[in-house]
Amino acid sequence: MSDNSNHESSNFIRNIIKDDVKNKKNKSLVHTRFPPEPNGYLHIGHAKSICLNFGIADDFKGGLCNLRFDDTNPAKEDPEYTDSIQQDVKWLGFDWSDRLFYASDYFEQLFEFAKQMITNGKAYVDHLNADEIRDHRGTLTEPGKDSPYRDRSIEENLSLFERMRAGDFEEGECILRAKIDMSSPNINMRDPAIYRIKKAAHHRTGNNWCIYPMYDYTHCISDALEGITHSLCTLEFEDHRPLYDWFLDQLPVTCHPQQIEFARLNLNYTITSKRKLNELVVDGSVSGWDDPRMPTIVGMRRRGYTPESIRDFCSRIGITKNDTTIDVGVLENCVREDLGGRAPRVMGVLNPLKIVIDNYPEDKSEQLDIPNHPNDPTMGERKVPFSKIIYIEKDDFMEEPSKKFFRLAPGKEVRLRYAYYIICNKVVKDDSDNILELHCSYDPDSKGGDSPDGRKVKGTLHWVSAEHAFKTEVRLYDRLFDDPKPDSNKHENGWKDFLNSDSIKVVKNAFLEPSLKSANKEDFFQFERIGYFCVDSKDSDVGKPIFNRTVSLRDSWAKKQK
RNA sequence: UGGGGUGUAGCCAAGCUGGUUAAGGCACAGGGUUUUGAUCCCUGCAUUCCCAGGUUCGAGUCCUGGCACCCCAGCCA
Numbered sequence: 001m002s003d004n005s006n007h008e009s010s011n012f013i014r015n016i017i018k019d020d021v022k023n024k025k026n027k028s029l030v031h032t033r034f035p036p037e038p039n040g041y042l043h044i045g046h047a048k049s050i051c052l053n054f055g056i057a058d059d060f061k062g063g064l065c066n067l068r069f070d071d072t073n074p075a076k077e078d079p080e081y082t083d084s085i086q087q088d089v090k091w092l093g094f095d096w097s098d099r100l101f102y103a104s105d106y107f108e109q110l111f112e113f114a115k116q117m118i119t120n121g122k123a124y125v126d127h128l129n130a131d132e133i134r135d136h137r138g139t140l141t142e143p144g145k146d147s148p149y150r151d152r153s154i155e156e157n158l159s160l161f162e163r164m165r166a167g168d169f170e171e172g173e174c175i176l177r178a179k180i181d182m183s184s185p186n187i188n189m190r191d192p193a194i195y196r197i198k199k200a201a202h203h204r205t206g207n208n209w210c211i212y213p214m215y216d217y218t219h220c221i222s223d224a225l226e227g228i229t230h231s232l233c234t235l236e237f238e239d240h241r242p243l244y245d246w247f248l249d250q251l252p253v254t255c256h257p258q259q260i261e262f263a264r265l266n267l268n269y270t271i272t273s274k275r276k277l278n279e280l281v282v283d284g285s286v287s288g289w290d291d292p293r294m295p296t297i298v299g300m301r302r303r304g305y306t307p308e309s310i311r312d313f314c315s316r317i318g319i320t321k322n323d324t325t326i327d328v329g330v331l332e333n334c335v336r337e338d339l340g341g342r343a344p345r346v347m348g349v350l351n352p353l354k355i356v357i358d359n360y361p362e363d364k365s366e367q368l369d370i371p372n373h374p375n376d377p378t379m380g381e382r383k384v385p386f387s388k389i390i391y392i393e394k395d396d397f398m399e400e401p402s403k404k405f406f407r408l409a410p411g412k413e414v415r416l417r418y419a420y421y422i423i424c425n426k427v428v429k430d431d432s433d434n435i436l437e438l439h440c441s442y443d444p445d446s447k448g449g450d451s452p453d454g455r456k457v458k459g460t461l462h463w464v465s466a467e468h469a470f471k472t473e474v475r476l477y478d479r480l481f482d483d484p485k486p487d488s489n490k491h492e493n494g495w496k497d498f499l500n501s502d503s504i505k506v507v508k509n510a511f512l513e514p515s516l517k518s519a520n521k522e523d524f525f526q527f528e529r530i531g532y533f534c535v536d537s538k539d540s541d542v543g544k545p546i547f548n549r550t551v552s553l554r555d556s557w558a559k560k561q562k
Numbered sequence: 563u564g565g566g567g568u569g570u571a572g573c574c575a576a577g578c579u580g581g582u583u584a585a586g587g588c589a590c591a592g593g594g595u596u597u598u599g600a601u602c603c604c605u606g607c608a609u610u611c612c613c614a615g616g617u618u619c620g621a622g623u624c625c626u627g628g629c630a631c632c633c634c635a636g637c638c639a
Binding site for chain 1: 563564565566567568569572573574575576577578586587588589596597598599600601602631632633634635636637638639
């Protein structure tokens with residue numbers, strides 16, 4: 001199996017950690033965490049973070065990585081997501097062992113810490129409403145103003161905060177805020193909210209709470225409580241770092257993790273925004289979070305991407321603070337490379353053209369022994385039936401070929417892969433000039449695809465015996481968007497205008513070699529000369545697999561045609 | 563116009579405390595092998611590191627000054 005994930009190239013975060021280990025910081029321990037909010041499905045951008053966090057833990061002796069759900073907003077979170085996230089991380093090949101945590105596990109502790117902050121004069125209950133708070137916050141260039149409630153006594157704050165917990169106030173009536181500095185040039189430091197009232201049931205704590213802690217307050221404490229050494233997050237949290245450090249400095253925690261930020265993943269022709277992906281699901285643009293066109297982990301899995309290929313991708317793109325956009329071609333190349341080495345080869349005709357081999361006996365058929373992989377004999381062979389009537393791909397025939405076309409044409413000889421040489425003698429058409437079938441003759445001496453006289457044929461075509469063909473549905477997927485930046489452009493009607501109308505083409509009756517009838521869900525193959533396909537995990541039945549195209553083969557001929 | 567970041571090829575990205583011909587991958591272009599126009603294998607692809615000055619025997623790496631782009635004004639994360 002190909003797997004480069006253990007041979008990460010250096011990046012600035014690894015370098016920092018390497019130094020920390022060398023300098024015996026944190027007793028030379030490395031402990032990271034992957035902290036998703038369970039409010040949606042994981043996507044390729046999360047894979048980058050997962051590979052970074054778990055990858056680093058794997059690379060350093062004794063390193064650990066926790067899985068922690070950042071579940072502080074009951075309005076948006078759901079067990080559907082905690083389940084899928086765990087499956088996805090596992091499927092990607094990572095293991096959090098017994099270290100599965102929830103921020104909600106810390107609610108009681110978080111509450112106690114908040115009371116301590118009040119006691120220390122570092123937090124207060126503010127009765128300004130949301131609009132007033134915004135007005136008091138100031139702007140990017142102007143300082144904010146203190147709330148009139150900022151100097152309430154410790155006793156009053158304590159009692160008010162207890163009453164918030166007890167449910168004495170309505171949502172929006174008041175919040176607990178940190179008392180820092182309303183004139184800080186960093187807006188995050190202008191007395192940020194710590195607790196807000198939300199009378200909503202939480203997926204784990206039920207109705208135990210009607211106040212919920214905010215991210216900035218919860219995250220750093222959760223990290224500290226778990227003994228995290230390096231807290232890796234994306235760039236937009238960079239100016240939250242002073243707050244992260246401030247909270248930990250106020251509290252009696254013995255661990256103070258180092259937050260390090262890196263750039264999130266952007267892919268061209270792709271959208272990675274939970275909100276927008278959700279919109280596609282809700283409005284029916286795709287069939288669900290696991291639609292094979294989605295950049296979600298479940299979607300990519302169903303499309304035929306392997307964990308190995310995704311990990312390889314993540315290691316190739318690197319980790320920096322540069323705001324960059326990766327070419328999806330890199331991703332596609334990663335699956336091709338992985339599957340190229342280990343996908344069994346098979347033959348299937350998607351767009352059939354009938355061929356009658358005139359000199360092949362009427363009722364004869366034979367079982368040819370065909371290797372499952374041209375470059376890897378250990379993958380064995382299979383039997384593929386051959387007979388008088390076969391199908392080839394329509395594109396593989398041209399009545400009036402250009403000089404560079406070396407597939408089948410009238411009077412031309414080609415090889416049927418692993419079978420025989422055939423030569424085209426006659427083109428049969430209907431009244432409106434459509435080609436109905438081709439009549440060819442074969443060379444019995446060329447069995448297997450070689451002729452004893454050593455004559456060369458340039459073209460080799462895949463084929464399927466008509467009477468033996470297994471007919472099933474094949475789906476040809478393409479990019480979901482046809483614009484490289486569907487996200488950023490201010491197109492009149494928004495990003496959905498860039499949805500690619502050809503992102504799925506369904507071939508209802510593809511003609512596949514019969515061995516494919518017994519393929520199982522998630523099995524992958526290379527359909528020779530076409531691309532990589534996998535058995536759809538949802539819509540397939542035993543004996544009736546349906547195939548999804550993961551990615552096409554590189555096609556320099558098609559490229560030349562343009 | 564406040565604060566925080568980033569600028570190395572078409573797209574990513576190494577480049578440790580300044581030292582030699584500026585890694586590697588993707589893409590692209592040529593050539594070879596080939597029973598997949600696939601794979602594989604060669605070869606080419608930044609006199610130059612956002613720009614301008616400066617320090618130095620020597621700068622992508624240090625200094626100064628510009629410029630460009632990204633993020634921040636949720637009781638979201």
